[in-house]
Amino acid sequence: MLVSSGDKRVFSRMNVESDVKYRVSNGAETFHGQLLNLSAEGISFRSSRQLVIDTQISIEVISSGGVPPLVASGLVLRCDEMASDDYHIACSIKICG
Numbered sequence: 055m056l057v058s059s060g061d062k063r064v065f066s067r068m069n070v071e072s073d074v075k076y077r078v079s080n081g082a083e084t085f086h087g088q089l090l091n092l093s094a095e096g097i098s099f100r101s102s103r104q105l106v107i108d109t110q111i112s113i114e115v116i117s118s119g120g121v122p123p124l125v126a127s128g129l130v131l132r133c134d135e136m137a138s139d140d141y142h143i144a145c146s147i148k149i150c151g
Contacts, residue, residue: 067091067098072115074099076128079110089115090142097128097147102139105130113147125150 074087074097087101097113105111107130115124128145136142 067093067096070115072117074101075114075116076101077112078105079112079127087143092124095146096131096144097126098142098144100136101141101143104135104141105133105143107131107133111145113145 069091070089072089074089075084076087076099077084085101085103087099087103090098090100092098092115097115109130111128111130113124113126113128115126117123126147126149128147130143130145132142132144134142
């Protein structure tokens, strides 16, 4: 869905509640977060781990009801501290496939 002219985004965001697993590229450890919203080109989630802008990550959005997970590569665009050990992370994504 395309966004109205007042927004810089090409695609609108969908608010979705789901678990997210992610891994920093070339890293072995998997971290967990909570999905906030998703669009065709981006994702936003909360995590207890801070990520540096321009970090490459692999993301997996866990689906329910037997639906396969969404798997994507991402680039961290923003990481805002909301509270101690609580970060709002925004990434551009490319769906793997």
